[in-house]
Amino acid sequence: MSQNDLTPGKIVEKLDQYIIGQHEAKRAVAIALRNRWRRQNVALEMRDEISPKNIIMIGPTGVGKTEIARRLAKLDNSPFIKVEASKFTEVGYVGRDVESMIRDLLEMTIGMVKEEEQERVISRASELAEERILDILLPSKTADDKVVEMVPAEGELPGQDLRVHEPDTTREKLRKLLRDGRLDDRFVEIEIAESRSGPMVEIFSASGMEDMGFNIKDMLGNIFPQKKKRQRMKVKEALEKLVEEEAQRLVDMEKVTKAAIERVEQTGIVFLDEIDKIVGDDGSHGPDVSREGVQRDLLPIVEGSTVSTRYGIVRTDHILFIAAGAFSSSKPSDLIPELQGRFPIRVELDSLGKDEFIRILTEPHNALVKQYMELMATEGVKLVFSEEAIAAIAETATLVNDRTENIGARRLHTIMESLLDKISFDAPEMQGQEVVIDADYVSEQLDEIVEDEDLSRYIL
Numbered sequence: 001m002s003q004n005d006l007t008p009g010k011i012v013e014k015l016d017q018y019i020i021g022q023h024e025a026k027r028a029v030a031i032a033l034r035n036r037w038r039r040q041n042v043a044l045e046m047r048d049e050i051s052p053k054n055i056i057m058i059g060p061t062g063v064g065k066t067e068i069a070r071r072l073a074k075l076d077n078s079p080f081i082k083v084e085a086s087k088f089t090e091v092g093y094v095g096r097d098v099e100s101m102i103r104d105l106l107e108m109t110i111g112m113v114k115e116e117e118q119e120r121v122i123s124r125a126s127e128l129a130e131e132r133i134l135d136i137l138l139p140s141k142t143a144d145d146k147v148v149e150m151v152p153a154e155g156e157l158p159g160q161d162l163r164v165h166e167p168d169t170t171r172e173k174l175r176k177l178l179r180d181g182r183l184d185d186r187f188v189e190i191e192i193a194e195s196r197s198g199p200m201v202e203i204f205s206a207s208g209m210e211d212m213g214f215n216i217k218d219m220l221g222n223i224f225p226q227k228k229k230r231q232r233m234k235v236k237e238a239l240e241k242l243v244e245e246e247a248q249r250l251v252d253m254e255k256v257t258k259a260a261i262e263r264v265e266q267t268g269i270v271f272l273d274e275i276d277k278i279v280g281d282d283g284s285h286g287p288d289v290s291r292e293g294v295q296r297d298l299l300p301i302v303e304g305s306t307v308s309t310r311y312g313i314v315r316t317d318h319i320l321f322i323a324a325g326a327f328s329s330s331k332p333s334d335l336i337p338e339l340q341g342r343f344p345i346r347v348e349l350d351s352l353g354k355d356e357f358i359r360i361l362t363e364p365h366n367a368l369v370k371q372y373m374e375l376m377a378t379e380g381v382k383l384v385f386s387e388e389a390i391a392a393i394a395e396t397a398t399l400v401n402d403r404t405e406n407i408g409a410r411r412l413h414t415i416m417e418s419l420l421d422k423i424s425f426d427a428p429e430m431q432g433q434e435v436v437i438d439a440d441y442v443s444e445q446l447d448e449i450v451e452d453e454d455l456s457r458y459i460l
Helices: 008-016 023-040 067-074 099-119 123-138 143-146 168-179 235-250 253-267 286-303 336-339 354-362 366-379 388-401 410-419 421-428 439-451 453-459
Strands: 055-058 080-084 187-195 228-234 267-275 306-309 311-317 320-325 345-348 382-385 434-437
Touching: 008 023, 008 067, 023 055, 023 067, 023 253, 023 320, 023 345, 055 067, 067 080, 067 267, 067 320, 080 099, 080 336, 099 123, 099 168, 099 253, 099 267, 099 306, 123 168, 123 187, 123 235, 143 311, 187 235, 228 235, 286 336, 354 366, 354 388, 366 382, 366 410, 366 421, 382 388, 388 410, 388 439, 388 453, 410 421, 410 439, 434 439, 439 453
Parallel strands: 055 320, 055 345, 080 267, 267 320, 382 434
Antiparallel strands: 187 228, 306 311
């Protein structure tokens, strides 16, 4: 779907296919994504003045915060990275610099753009790889061999220009055999470039260069040119290797880097999880003293600044930041005022109960029940869930969440694994069978664990 077609209503509709409920949060991210398209279409002098409307999503774990942001990025193929705010430390402490999130986002985007470029040149790469394989299967003759074949063509007199009569048709016959797959199992020896796998160096410093892993062989490429090695493999495997090598050779990395930086700056999305963990309590000591420092380090990046990377300068002015946190022992107003002002949109996500769990188990495209049915189908086992069974699973998840820590929809994963443990183990010996999961089966497998509260804390 093109960006022009991604209206807020369509975005929410797409998100509904994977995430149950949380309508307010979906509306907020849909408007933020549409605003980016709108900014691209305003007059040039106004475009740079419009800043993204960053969002804070407030809600307990397992209610869909990360999934909303991840699915949003997939809708228009935006560069996306999820980072835990709690792993960053204030400049001056040993740990990750906040700027590393932008470097990581750029690295990922370069890989994404490079892959797109390789897809674009794949047909040409396939042609070149095919010629290289044919050269191996049918080596060109040496000059001496050709001289032997230099004979007068029919109708020519000795002393006239002589032509080399080479078996042109042999190469075309081999080409046809190769394309038909009849040479796939023949072994050939090919020469391929070795991957540059020199030592990686990480620098930890307050100068903003930490985590800029660089490869010494890349830096000294002229002194240490890339080596080649010979490998013996089947024609089919050799063709795949050579296609990959030729595709990489055809890709203009300077163009890729430029496009990746542009994409990060204009459509990048950074998901800052656990932002509530960098809100320090009053009078905190020890490691907590750096929490406010992390907020101050985050501020210029969220406001809009330049980050130095090994590929060039990246501006963060128009990157969309979506922050999330439970805020169980703090609140968004505990963030430093400057950072609060950079997250103008706040949405609260609802806790999940039995009704939502029933829908999560059955409605989304990637619903858990559908996943397990497909997994068992690979073993030839037909898995059938009754409506009563699904209701019982949802009720169990709600009960365990109430009694222990509320981990939202993630509780369904642990319950489903415990419920289907025996079937998953025995599935290879149950080929051709149909297994019906009903309320009685759920009760038989889970009741004992649920009733023993201590046991349920460990298993569910």
